[in-house]
Amino acid sequence: MSGKLKIHVDQDKCQGHARCKSLAPELFNLDEFGNAHEVGDGSVPAGLEDKAWLAKANCPEIAIEVTEE
Amino acid sequence: MSDARPIMPEHPPVTDWVHDFDHTDPRWTENPFPIWDELRSASPVVHTDRFLGCYLPTTYEAVREIAHDTEHFSSRRVIVRDVRPETTGVAPPITSDPPEHKPAKQLLLPPFTPDAMKRLEPRVRAICNELIDEFIADGKCDAAARYTKHVPVRAIAHMLGIPEKDSDLFIKWIHEILELGIRDDDALMRAVHEMSGYFAGHIEYRKQHKTDDLISTLMNAKDKTGQPLSDGHVLGSLRLLLIAGIDTTWSAIGASLWHLAKTPADRERLIAEPELMPTAVEELLRAYSPVTMAREVMKETTISGCPVKPGNMVLLSFPAANRDPAVFPDADKVVLDRKENRHAAFGLGIHRCVGSNLARMEMTVALEEWLKRIPEFRLDPAGQVKWSEGTVRGPRQLPVLFGKAG
DSSP: OOOOEEEEEOTTTOOOOOHHHHHOTTTEEEOTTSOEEESTTOBOOTTOHHHHHHHHHHOTTOOEEEEEO | OOSSOOBOOOOOOOSOHHHHOOTTSHHHHHOOHHHHHHHHHHOSEEEESGGGSEEEEOSHHHHHHHHHOTTTEEOSOOSOOSOOOOOOSOOTTTTOOTTTHHHHHHHHSGGGSHHHHHHHHHHHHHHHHHHHHHHGGGTEEEHIIIIITHHHHHHHHHHHTSOGGGHHHHHHHHIIIIIGGGTBHHHHHHHHHHHHHHHHHHHHHHHHSOOOSHHHHHHHOBOTTSOBOOHHHHHHHHHHHHHHHHHHHHHHHHHHHHHHHHOHHHHHHHHHOGGGHHHHHHHHHHHTOOBOEEEEEOSOEEETTEEEOTTOEEEEOHHHHTTOTTTSTTTTSOOTTOSOOOOOTTOSGGGOOTTHHHHHHHHHHHHHHHHHHOOSEEEOTTSOOEEOOSSBOOEEEOEEEESOOO
16 A cells, blocks of 8 residues: 655745646645645545646646655 | 737738647637647647747647646746737736636635536526527527527626626726727727726625625635725626626537537537537537637747747647547547547646536536527538637627427
C-alpha cells in the first residue's frame, strides 16, 4: 500500500478555472471569487486518490500539488 | 485620436505562412489547423509584418509564457487589427494590466461562480427549448442562426437585466466590433458608441429604480477605497460582458454541434453515456477553442528562445496551443473521454475568462437539450457551413437536417 495522499492548491497560481471542483468536488471548495481551496487540511480520503490525481492533471495553471505522506 | 479612421484595403493572399501569416486570410478562416501545424514545425514564435507587426506563438508553452508575462506584454489592446489608434473605450478588466487588473476582476468574479451559474441554468434550459420549438417541425435549420447564436445572448441579457428581445441589436454590435472592426475603424467606433448609449440608459434607469441584476451589482460595487465605480467603469465592464459573452459561446456551441453533426459515433456515445458530457465539453472546448486573444509587446524579451520586440502585437492563440501535439496526444482528434486535458480555451494566468463557468454551463445545457430533442442530425449537403473571420472562430452558418440520412 502506498501512503496517504495530501493535496494543496497554490493560491498564487490558482486562477479559478474550477476544473478541480468539477472533477473532484469532494476534495475542493471554491471561494466567493471562484478560486479553489483544498477541503480541510488536504488529506485525501481513501478511495478518492484517483480523483486527486485527475484534478492535478487537468489544472491549466498547474496549481495543485499532490504529495504522498 | 483616430480622426483619419482608415478603412484598409483587402489583404493580399498569403503565399508564405511562416513569415507572412494572416489570420484574416480565407484559408485560415476555413481550416486553420494545418496552417498552425506548419507554423509550429517552423518555430515556437512566428512573425508577420501585417497588422503593423505581429507575433504568433504556436506552441502551448510559448502561449503559456506570454499569458503569464504581464511585465513584457500588455492587455491594453486585445484585438489584432490593421490600425492601432490610441486606446480608448477601455473595458476593465480584460484591457487592464497589473496592478489595476485584480480589483477590477474581483468585482466581476462572484456573479460568475459555478454556484451562481447553477441558479441561472433553469432559465438557459428554457431558452434552449423555446428556440428549438421554433424550428423543430421544419425538419432542418441553420443551427448557427436559429440556435447557437441566441442561447448566450439571451442568457447574458437575462443576467444583466436587459430585455432578451434586444438580442438582435447586441448581435449587430458584436459583428461590427469583432469582425468588421478589424479593417473598419469607423464601424467599430460607431458600434461602441451605440452600445455605450444603450447601456448608459439602463444605468440611468437603475439610479431611480431598484433592480436585482448584474448591472445593479456593478453599480453598487465599491472599489478598494470604498468608492462606487464610475459610470465609465460600469459601462466598460458591461461592454466587455456583452462582447465577450456572446459570440465566444455562440462559436463554442456551434463548433460542437458541427462536430456532432458530422461524427455520428460521438453523437451516439453522448446520448448513450450522458455522464460523459462534462469531459466531452472540455474536449470540444480544446479541439474547437473559439477565442484568440492579443497582447502588445511593451519590452524586449525572448519567448521559447525567440526574440520578441516592442511595437509589435501578439496574436495569443489559445486554439493553436490546444492543438499542440507535445501537450495533447492525438491533438487533432476529438477524444470525448480525454482524461488529461489542461486546455487553455479560457486563457491562462490572470486574464482567465471571467465567464468560463457561464460558457461551460451554456454549452452543456445547449448540447443536452439539443440532443434530447434532436438526437439525429447531419450537415445539410445542399447548404454550406460558414466560419467567422477574425479572432473568435465558430460557425456563423450551420445548415443541418434532422433525422437519419436516407
